[in-house]
Amino acid sequence: MARIAICAPSTPFTRDDADRVLGLASAEYPQHDLVFHEQCFAIDGHFAGPDALRLAALVECANDPGFDAVWFVRGGYGANRLAGEAVLGMNEAARAKAFVGYSDGGTLLAALYRAGIGRPVHAPMPADIRRAGGEDAVRRALGWLDGNVEGCEPSLDDRPAVAFNLMTLAMLVGTDLMPDLRGHVVMVEEVAEHLYAVDRLLFHVTHHLAAHRIAGLRLGRVSDVPENDRPFGSEPEAMARFWCEKHAIAWLGRADIGHDAANKIVPFGVAGGV
Amino acid sequence: MARIAICAPSTPFTRDDADRVLGLASAEYPQHDLVFHEQCFAIDGHFAGPDALRLAALVECANDPGFDAVWFVRGGYGANRLAGEAVLGMNEAARAKAFVGYSDGGTLLAALYRAGIGRPVHAPMPADIRRAGGEDAVRRALGWLDGNVEGCEPSLDDRPAVAFNLMTLAMLVGTDLMPDLRGHVVMVEEVAEHLYAVDRLLFHVTHHLAAHRIAGLRLGRVSDVPENDRPFGSEPEAMARFWCEKHAIAWLGRADIGHDAANKIVPFGVAGGV
Numbered sequence: 001m002a003r004i005a006i007c008a009p010s011t012p013f014t015r016d017d018a019d020r021v022l023g024l025a026s027a028e029y030p031q032h033d034l035v036f037h038e039q040c041f042a043i044d045g046h047f048a049g050p051d052a053l054r055l056a057a058l059v060e061c062a063n064d065p066g067f068d069a070v071w072f073v074r075g076g077y078g079a080n081r082l083a084g085e086a087v088l089g090m091n092e093a094a095r096a097k098a099f100v101g102y103s104d105g106g107t108l109l110a111a112l113y114r115a116g117i118g119r120p121v122h123a124p125m126p127a128d129i130r131r132a133g134g135e136d137a138v139r140r141a142l143g144w145l146d147g148n149v150e151g152c153e154p155s156l157d158d159r160p161a162v163a164f165n166l167m168t169l170a171m172l173v174g175t176d177l178m179p180d181l182r183g184h185v186v187m188v189e190e191v192a193e194h195l196y197a198v199d200r201l202l203f204h205v206t207h208h209l210a211a212h213r214i215a216g217l218r219l220g221r222v223s224d225v226p227e228n229d230r231p232f233g234s235e236p237e238a239m240a241r242f243w244c245e246k247h248a249i250a251w252l253g254r255a256d257i258g259h260d261a262a263n264k265i266v267p268f269g270v271a272g273g274v
Numbered sequence: 275m276a277r278i279a280i281c282a283p284s285t286p287f288t289r290d291d292a293d294r295v296l297g298l299a300s301a302e303y304p305q306h307d308l309v310f311h312e313q314c315f316a317i318d319g320h321f322a323g324p325d326a327l328r329l330a331a332l333v334e335c336a337n338d339p340g341f342d343a344v345w346f347v348r349g350g351y352g353a354n355r356l357a358g359e360a361v362l363g364m365n366e367a368a369r370a371k372a373f374v375g376y377s378d379g380g381t382l383l384a385a386l387y388r389a390g391i392g393r394p395v396h397a398p399m400p401a402d403i404r405r406a407g408g409e410d411a412v413r414r415a416l417g418w419l420d421g422n423v424e425g426c427e428p429s430l431d432d433r434p435a436v437a438f439n440l441m442t443l444a445m446l447v448g449t450d451l452m453p454d455l456r457g458h459v460v461m462v463e464e465v466a467e468h469l470y471a472v473d474r475l476l477f478h479v480t481h482h483l484a485a486h487r488i489a490g491l492r493l494g495r496v497s498d499v500p501e502n503d504r505p506f507g508s509e510p511e512a513m514a515r516f517w518c519e520k521h522a523i524a525w526l527g528r529a530d531i532g533h534d535a536a537n538k539i540v541p542f543g544v545a546g547g548v
Contacts, residue, residue, distance in 0.1 A: 045507015174448040196351040233319015
């Protein structure tokens with residue numbers, strides 16, 4: 001069982017969707033105790049409330065010894081505006097927790113991993129309930145929080161690993177939120193970007209990751225690619241191989257992650273139980 | 275007068291549009307000699323020919339002592355795939371030239387500026403002929419190449435300056451194409467990006483530019499912003515001010531640059547004649 005605090009460091013959720021997640025959890029994972037922080041439903045333009053409100057809710061959830069895990073309700077954009085301050089505000093209770101999410105939430109996973117706070121985990125979020133088959137994604141995260149590692153990304157081995165949305169990682173490299181990834185298997189996935197933009201992001205990210213001396217790169221799914229005025233002429237795997245070769249990074253193959261219901265779990269660091 | 279070699283380091287041009295540029299130039303700037311390299315019309319998927327062809331044409335134009343300037347025909351995406359090799363292949367003739375373009379061409383301007391080769395210049399390109407009022411943009415570049423500095427960005431002073439598309443600069447920071455911008459006024463503009471993406475890019479770029487100890491940031495136009503599912507809640511100038519303050523970068527105000535016909539000229543370094 002786990003006591004799970006849910007907050008929104010980026011964009012807002014709806015009460016209807018929260019109720020669907022609570023319904024699924026109480027029916028299938030009654031051992032868990034899920035609490036949606038009110039801040040999940042705050043709205044301030046693009047964001048789930050102003051920076052200060054999102055920061056306060058995140059730190060409150062992280063620092064409350066009554067919770068075992070903090071689950072980011074949704075990605076979108078905005079965690080970078082508070083991640084640095086959030087990490088600075090965390091206490092000993094935060095260090096015992098799992099922090100679970102992906103996409104823009106990867107910004108927090110990175111900052112926490114850099115600071116050595118808790119267990120950052122790339123995993124589905126409550127908002128995945130909106131996808132076709134999204135209940136399975138939510139089950140995968142709830143299962144992992146119950147000690148079930150079947151939802152973990154299958155290539156995980158005894159090397160430390162991390163997983164990121166490619167754009168999120170591209171915006172993190174070189175900043176003071178970026179962890180040292182020496183010796184890590186780095187998995188990246190992307191959604192809703194033109195193929196030329198994917199190539200451009202791989203250029204940027206592989207350049208920075210080469211300096212980290214990572215163990216190698218794996219490519220997850222690149223989905224919902226918008227149609228361009230002409231075909232790009234190369235597929236994402238060929239791009240990833242090209243940039244890995246250019247920067248002497250080991251190409252390790254594909255990863256079973258993506259912005260979809262099949263998105264698997266990647267605990268940051270060396271994989272294992274909760 | 276200037277002998278101007280035109281090539282396509284990124285995406286292809288059309289012969290019809292080339293004819294329009296040649297027509298304008300011969301009617302109004304007969305003192306110039308414009309030569310469109312055949313490579314401008316090559317097509318390989320997204321690109322104006324494969325990397326090797328684009329590289330060869332660029333280096334050929336740069337190294338030919340018969341030309342005073344190299345004009346990038348168009349942006350798009352792709353210059354980063356050859357910029358490093360191009361700079362390594364340039365000779366003494368290249369060092370005497372102006373290199374003129376913007377948008378994705380900024381990647382080459384950066385690499386050349388870092389290497390101290392020639393005079394990189396943010397300025398309109400032949401492809402601007404396609405815009406409403408685009409003839410004026412083309413005239414501005416041709417005028418500058420004739421020694422007319424009236425088209426220069428009006429805030430230029432005795433401090434060195436550079437100008438970039440924000441996304442292009444975001445992909446350059448931290449790579450081995452990035453010049454040292456200590457003491458520089460840095461101008462950025464953006465096109466066709468969501469406001470949340472502009473905020474995210476400013477986060478990344480200001481973080482890196484703070485480490486460069488730049489003189490300050492100016493914001494050009496942020497145009498053709500796609501509609502999002504909800505308003506972002508903040509305008510680009512407020513975002514730029516926010517991130518400048520966060521990273522202790524001097525906010526210097528607006529810049530008269532953008533992906534439009536009014537885009538002004540910014541010679542990299544300290545402004546002056548050709």
